[in-house]
Amino acid sequence: MHSPNRELRVELGDRSYPILIGSGYLGTMDLTPWVAGDRVMIVSNETVAPLYLDAARRCFAGKTVDTVVLPDGEKYKNWQTLNLIFDGLLAHRHSRKTTLIALGGGVVGDMTGFAAAAYQRGVPFIQIPTTLLSQVDSSVGGKTGINHPLGKNMIGAFHQPEVVLIDTATLTTLPPREVSAGVAEVIKYGLIRDVSFLAWLEDHIEQLMALDAEIMVEAIYRSCACKADVVAQDEREGGLRAVLNLGHTFGHAIETFAGYGNWLHGEAVGTGMRMAADLSGRLGMLGEADVRRVNRLISRAALPEVPPVEMTPSDFMELMAVDKKNVDGHLRLVLLNALGDAVVTGDFDISQLQSTLEAFAGNRSPEKALGRI
Ligand code: NAD
């Protein structure tokens, strides 16, 4: 197939943009209608560039195409690496008529988007996400940024892309661990907004994990539809958008504790969603059978069941205290009122949170911890 077979729009007035989804069309797709000037800068990394840079270049026939290839990894999502993009733009004398192209996973996408938000006070950019996680989450919605040693994604900007091009064929080169990490975010959409999608995932999770092209396009389409709908209602996270962070408060604590890059973002979110479901159960919001249903689906996606073994409940409390959802130092979490119905709240019994943290990260050997959950 040489064109996308599904299309969605993120409706944001004059900043609306399409999400194109299909399999095997990167390299034959003409993206120049979304490029205003005559130059583009493709930003990728040392893993993705050898695989897909040539195909991406072909999307911009007739334009001058420069490239910046970054080191690969979450640990490079920082100021120093960001500066390599500005170095490239300035060395090649890109004006404010340039368009930046993010070719890679969420790390490249977030950094390129942030560079686009800041370069000459803001230039357009295009997302070509190549991991499942970036195809269903980070490439859509305009959150861009970098990490700080004291907190993940703490420096950034909202900056929407011109278009998102999703080619599921790029997933065939993705390591299985990265596929699982992406599936965690797919499951998230079913849990927060769409119980019928959750049931569909329960029926198709093995095909999804095996990268069945039709199932994958459908899962990405439904995930992006959910995200686009939430972003259209609450672009700057005044309220609703925070539900997209189910499992992320626990997950960010895990990622920061483990050291950026040691746990994948989606892996940490998978464990975090178990913890959020557990707490929702303890608070009487979710029945036991539903908590078990969440755990079973996350297990089928081959995601880790418990946080790093050295991590304690007080590590969680300390790291969760810097979460962006907190208001005036008051912890807020995304919990589940029911499957398919998430809520953001600071109104919960803190002793039940302690019980969840004890169950997942209390005095334990990994085997004991697994037995308790
Ligand atoms: P990533 O960008 O680190 O990519 C994972 C690995 O896969 C990297 O080694 C990458 O080089 C490699 N890779 C990428 N595409 C490949 C391909 N097609 N074949 C083979 N290897 C490939 O990680 P990610 O999971 O894509 O993204 C995680 C990042 O996204 C985190 O920094 C997280 O904070 C961010 N994020 C942002 C948002 C947002 O709304 N902006 C949402 C979720 C996550």
Ligand code: GLY
């Ligand atoms: N990944 C959460 C958001 O985009 O808001």
